[in-house]
Amino acid sequence: MTALIGIDWGTTSFRAWRMGQGGEVLETVSDGPGILAAGALAGGFRQALTDTIGGYLGTAPVIASGMITSRNGWVETPYLPLPLDAAALAGSLTLHEGVHFVTGAVSDPDGPAPDVMRGEETEIIGHLAGGGTGGLFVLPGTHSKWARAQGGKLVAFRTVMTGEVFGALRDHTILGRLMQPGPGSEDAFRRGVESGRQGGALLGRIFSARTLALMDRLAPDQIADYLSGLLIGDEVAQGARNAGGSVTIIGRGDLAARYQSAFEVLGMAAQIAPPGMAQRGLWEIARMRGLA
Amino acid sequence: MTALIGIDWGTTSFRAWRMGQGGEVLETVSDGPGILAAGALAGGFRQALTDTIGGYLGTAPVIASGMITSRNGWVETPYLPLPLDAAALAGSLTLHEGVHFVTGAVSDPDGPAPDVMRGEETEIIGHLAGGGTGGLFVLPGTHSKWARAQGGKLVAFRTVMTGEVFGALRDHTILGRLMQPGPGSEDAFRRGVESGRQGGALLGRIFSARTLALMDRLAPDQIADYLSGLLIGDEVAQGARNAGGSVTIIGRGDLAARYQSAFEVLGMAAQIAPPGMAQRGLWEIARMRGLA
Incomplete structure (x- = not known):
């Protein structure tokens, strides 16, 4: 039985997981359209969902994180300030067209070098959910993120291009x-x-x-x-x-x-880190909110 | 009377000076074709010279510095090692089709980060010829050069892109x-x-x-x-x-x-620095070689 559908939706990537009662992965879809491609579909983001996980829509709550909440995504949501944890993210979900969107994080918003992330916070939460309360995290990519966690909270991060x-x-x-x-x-x-x-x-x-x-x-x-x-x-x-x-x-x-x-x-x-941090983070946030 | 013709010939720029007996500038041509444009002419670099300073060719020695001695230039010349001064450059001129070419410089050729310049060494020599024996020099550009001179010699440099x-x-x-x-x-x-x-x-x-x-x-x-x-x-x-x-x-x-x-x-x-450092450096090097 499907308990939760989680989506990590980036600019050029889409990965979705159908999860069971204990958060275990029952099925993975990893070849869906990223935001750029999905936004260009005639039916837009809604069509992208139907095309990829349509068979399960309506059977369980859907939660999504990543650039999908940016200006070019489905719905733009405000950034959460640091420090933040799973509870803070769970308390700030945005429900839009039936999907619960995890919002991004902002660092030093009024300082000389403000910084933002959307999606990586969920992966870090996923890692923290597996034990461990702190340390330095590196998320390599087009725009790498360097983040620091302490006492189970994300306390600082920096984007490196x-x-x-x-x-x-x-x-x-x-x-x-x-x-x-x-x-x-x-x-x-x-x-x-x-x-x-x-x-x-x-x-x-x-x-x-x-x-x-x-x-x-x-x-x-x-x-x-x-x-x-x-x-x-x-x-x-x-x-x-x-x-x-x-x-x-x-x-x-x-x-x-x-x-x-x-x-x-x-x-x-x-x-x-072992694979699956985004899926695990989505489960953790949904669980905190009582969705799963 | 023309004593020397000097050319600062770069990838996308060409500046020439006709100089008198004391190195004074009698005439300036600043709109000639750079190496990329000159190399594409039917008559090549020779034609570029004729088009720009043809009226004076044969009346005085011609000396040139810059990327014109690089692989894509008129004649490729080897790099001089550091430290170097006007005398070293004067002793290493390459005579090719009637033009005396000033060669470039190499820094740390066998080290982990070798570096090269063609043209900037002549400008620094021009500055040193006006008094002063050392200090830090910055030559801003597409590829900036940072150079250090000591005791009248160029002793170190680094390219910054x-x-x-x-x-x-x-x-x-x-x-x-x-x-x-x-x-x-x-x-x-x-x-x-x-x-x-x-x-x-x-x-x-x-x-x-x-x-x-x-x-x-x-x-x-x-x-x-x-x-x-x-x-x-x-x-x-x-x-x-x-x-x-x-x-x-x-x-x-x-x-x-x-x-x-x-x-x-x-x-x-x-x-x-006041303008004219390349022209002054060319004069200094030519004078040391007995060309002017």
């Missing part, structure tokens, strides 16, 4: 000019991370991706991995400064492994 | 999405420089160009100036670390003024 900047540098600057596609080189990646140790401005260090290639000291099919290492290495070195406590990477596949590798090169240890 | 990265971020990331063109805001620029003081990873700080705009705390026509300030501020803060001694900006117009302004916001002083 590493993934998107890497793409812009590769595709639209001189650094991409000599690049050739390759099988992926862990060595070149680690060499890039090491370059982060040299100090000096990041916008200076990245130029070595060109000079090393010009001098035949970096193969054309390794330049991209080297540059990726340089950027992720800088992100990790700066983000883990004064880390203390445990470090948990919430992410999947190669990217999570690369972040773990960068921590290792820089002499630190980081765990990769 | 600020200008090109700014363009890539503006045109090809989410940061440009909310931007609108404006008259140029010195206030927004300075605010961006100030953000550099907050610490944390640069790729994190730049995200404030989006969040401040999302929260209506930065006007759409000020986002670009703010982002420019953030990047230049980071470059200056990192580059001027342990500066000591004098700081000289070699550059023109608004960009040089913005760098000076960034130094000021960060509590440091920098002088803008």
